[in-house]
Amino acid sequence: MDHDDFPQDAFPQDHVPQDDRPQDHFPIVGIGASAGGIEAMRGFFRGLPKTLEAAFVVVTHLSPGRESLLPEVLARFTPLTVEAAADGVAVRPDHVYVMPPGCVMGIADGRLTLKTLGPATRETKPIDIFLTALALDQGERAVGVILSGGDGDGAIGVKAVKERGGLTLAQTSDGYGPETADMPLSALRTGFVDFGETTERMGDRIAAHVASESGPALKTRTATAVDEIDAALLAETFAILRRQVGHDFSGYKPSTFVRRLQRRISVIGASGPGGYLKLLRADSAEVGALFRDLLIGVTNFFRDTAAFEALAAQVIPKLFEGRTADEVVRIWVPACSTGEEVYSLAILLSEHMAGLSDPPRVQIFATDIDERSLTVARTGRYPKAYLDTVSPERIAQHFVTEGDGATIGKAVRDLCTFAPHSVLRDPPFSRLDLVSCRNLLIYLGVEAQQQLMPVLHFALRPRGYLFIGMAENVTRFEDLFETIDKRHRIFQARDAIPPARLPTTIAPDVPTFGSAGPYRRRTAIAHTALRHAVESQMLSEFTPPHAVVTRTGEAVHYSARIGDHLEIVPGQPTRELAALARKGLRLELRTALREAIEGNTRVVRDGIGVERQDGRLQTISLVVKPLHTPNETEPLFLVVFNEAAVPVERERQQALEATERDTVIQRLERELSNTRERLQAVIEEYETSLEELKSSNEELYSVNEEMQAANEELEASKEETQSLNEELHTVNSELASKIEALDQVSDDQSLLFDGMNVASVLLTPDLRIRMFTGAAAQLFGLQPSDIGRSLRNFSAPIPLTWLLDEIPTVMAENRPSERTIEGADGARYRVRLMASSRTGSRMPGIVANFTDLHAEG
Structure with missing residues (x-):
């Protein structure tokens, strides 16, 4: 971040060393891995370009009480400066900071922050915590890397980095694993990972991203790219997104869409909008990545x-x-x-x-x-x-x-x-x-x-x-x-009724294939106008009154002459069609609407008497049926009022109805009685079913609580097992490293012995051979298979009596002893005995050096 962001008196310039001030204009790479992901980290650091100027912060899962040797291990893989993170240290480029055990790490104003945990506390999501803090502090300069590890730690962290314009990477299978793939897979499943890469290729990805986001060429390239994104290119990009992901982004603000598009061009390293469009045509995975970038939204709790x-x-x-x-x-x-x-x-x-x-x-x-x-x-x-x-x-x-x-x-x-x-x-x-x-x-x-x-x-x-x-x-x-x-x-x-959102019922005339010439075009236009006029006249005069309603019964469209069947009710305005129906129609309309909407079928009611505005009575047929429209966004239903007969005066209608009234009353009473009996039976069945459901619900609730308790125990066992597994990974890695060092020392020792001209033999106190040099092999005629045999079994040019007598004294006093002995052939040898002085050695030894004095002379 810029120095202007700090308070002027926060870090007095005379008291803060230059090397200890927070620096900017370089990326900070947060690396999340398990403690056992040593091989993955080795591949990552060995693949870093030497020209990449960046800082690296390693966050792992560590047990609070365990001492970590991770800084020493990582120092073998990289020439960068590796150190354990400390509270308040300013992050600098070309440095690797390793989170120590028993704490949680964050970053603020370019400085690392450490919070010590209790002795029995172990944070299960330290990677999420650090990457979130890194994204909030560094924004577009943040890079999140998820390597081998267990659990889903890091998934929320990469989301935070991606939301604020940073780069995100997760490990995919390579020669090193990942040993435990849970963490990389969880991060990849979020959709917020820019690249799934092998560990050794991640450094090149980061270097390419840094190069595209810095330097004077960025403004020139960005301006050129925006100029190149013309309407035709945007339209094709919208079409590709609509075809492959099913969502139309043409309604986005152009500036917002272009900004998101430019970020993808920068991340992917494409050669401008034209090159990126070619990539979109060929690679469906990149279409999905662009889609997810367009959806990135910054939100938090109680925003504003x-x-x-x-x-x-x-x-x-x-x-x-x-x-x-x-x-x-x-x-x-x-x-x-x-x-x-x-x-x-x-x-x-x-x-x-x-x-x-x-x-x-x-x-x-x-x-x-x-x-x-x-x-x-x-x-x-x-x-x-x-x-x-x-x-x-x-x-x-x-x-x-x-x-x-x-x-x-x-x-x-x-x-x-x-x-x-x-x-x-x-x-x-x-x-x-x-x-x-x-x-x-x-x-x-x-x-x-x-x-x-x-x-x-x-x-x-x-x-x-x-x-x-x-x-x-x-x-x-x-x-x-x-x-x-x-x-x-x-x-x-407001209570205003919005405009009807219905498709046009009369489509414009579509020219047929082969029509050409001014005469045919004028004829087609004239015929279209005539047809529209005729259809409009027919619709207004001969089509029965009708309305269109939603599945909630609210009207969205009325035809002409609908006022004969509807009336404005006093009180708060409403769009509910049944509430607006006239006397005699309201109950039938409400019932027919409910049946049609619930069954999504056609419903007809005949012989309904409706009182018109002029006081006359009219018999109508009511039809309610689903309305199928192209590209419909919600279910709609058509309500038709078929006027079956000419309206008659009220007195005449009442006279006609009087003769049938008694019969109708008797029939209705019988139907009402039957309905009451059926309703009572249904109520009893319902109450029985309700009791059974309550009992079943209580049993399910009890089973659910038991399952939750078992699940919590399994979660705790899983975390303990994961912690133990990560510690075993760490110990195994350290052991392998020590074995490798021991093999190297053994090879060096063998090479040193083979190059010596001094005849030296390493013996046990009872003169059994443990090791010898090449010169000793020639002197005593020894072979590699002779290790473990007594030196007395070999012909020696000198008597060995003095060695047997002197060895107990040399071992007891822990001092060298030297003597010149003459051999049977007249040759003289200087023999020097030395005891092993290593403290706590389980197998004390004697080194005997034989020097041919004649050869030296």
Whole structure:
């Protein structure tokens, strides 16, 4: 980060050494691995380019009470400076910092921070914690690397790095493993990993990314790339995304889309927009990577705290006013990302419900088009770095803390339902009390906003509330929403009926193949106009009155002459068709609508008497059937009022009906009696079934509690096993390293012995051979197979009596002894005896050196 970001008096220039100041303009690479991932780290550091100027921070799973030799082990693999991390140390390039055991590490202002854990405490997610802090501190200069390891640690960390523009990598299979693939696989499954690579190729990826994000060439290349992204190229990119991932991004703001596109061009190292478009055509995996980059959203708990406080004070109490325990408060959070905003609302609602004696139920529908974000949201576990805007009291009340992570409590999580859903493509929810759509409009263009806002208005109940982001507004939709709190962006739905969202019933004339020439074109145009005029006349005069309703019974379209069957009711305006029906029609219409909607079938009611506006009675046939439209976004139903006869005066109609009244009454009484008997039987069956269901539910609840207890025990056993496994990996790696060093020493010793001209023999106290040099082999005629045999068994040029007498004295006094002995052939040898002086040696030995004095002379 820049020096201007520090307070001027925080680090006085006269007292802080230059080498100890935080530096910028170099990436900081956070490496997460298990303690046993030594081979993976060896491959990573051996693959680093020598020209890469970066700092590296290694975070592993370590037991608190175990001393780590990881800095010494890593120093053998890299020429970089390797040291154990210390609290407050400034991160510098070309250095490797290793997290010590028994602590949790973070970073702030370019300096490492360490928090010591208790002796019995072991943080299970140290990699998530550090990578999250690294992303918050370094932004685009952060690089997250996930190597071999167990559990899912690192998955949330790579999400944080990716959200803030950093680079993310995870290990794939190579010559070194990964030994334990759980961590890399968990990170890859999140969809936030830019590259899955072998360890030795990761360094080249990081170097290419650093080169593309720095230097004077960046501005030139970026400006050129943006100029090259013309409308045709963007249109084809939209088409590729729509075809392969099923979502249309043409409604995005061009500047937002181009910025995300440019990041992918930079990360992948493509030769500009044209080259990247060729890659999109050929590689479906890159299409998925671009899709996930476009969905990256920055969110946190209680974002814009003052706005949430205003919502809690002005809106949430009104949601519960007049509601009983049998009713439901319905809330929708579209584009919910990883769920922080959803749980923030759930916490506010839970706190308000705690003060009510008999609160209604609450349902929060949270949707997004990104399945990976929804997976994180459903889990509800976040690093504590994500909870900096949550008060300690709320953390204690609504979260279950686990080390430096926290999980949403069950009471809050049970209020929320997460599901995939596109606000621009899928049918909306309906009859909602509150829609919280924050920081989605800022990414959408004008046309997409004009499509979305009526949808949100339709989803709300009359006088429902809309909560949007601080950078958003509904100025162009004042006919749909009125302002409650302009500063905090809280609005209320007006009772206005939005324009009908139905497809055009009369399609424009399509020229047939082969038509050409001005005469044929004018004829086609004239015929089209005539046909439209004729059809419009027929529709207005001869088509029966009709209406189109949704599956909730709300009207979205009326035909001409519909007023003979509907009337405006006093009170609050409504769009419910059955509530607007005239006397004699309301009950039949409501029943027919329910049957048609529940069974998705055609329903007909004949012989319904309706009182018209002029007081006359008319018999009609009512038809309700599903309306099938191309590209329909929600189920629609067509209601047709077939006028079966000419209206008659009320007196005449009453006279005609009087003769049949008695018969009708008797028939209705019989039907009512039968219906009551059937209803009583159904009620008894229902009560019996309800008791059985209650019993089954209690049994299932008991089984579920037992399963949860067993699952918790298995989780604890798994963590203990994983910890032991990682420690064994570390010990095994250290042992292999020591064996390798011992083999090297043995080879060096053998080479040294073979090159000596002195005849030396290493003996046991009873003169058994343990080792000898080449010169001794020639002197005594020894072979490698003679090791372990007594030196007395070999013919020697000199008598060995003195050796036998002198050895006990040399060993007892631990001093050398030397003597010149004349051999049988007249040769003279200087014999020197030395005892092994190694402390604690289990096998004391004697070294005998034989020097031919004649040869020296």
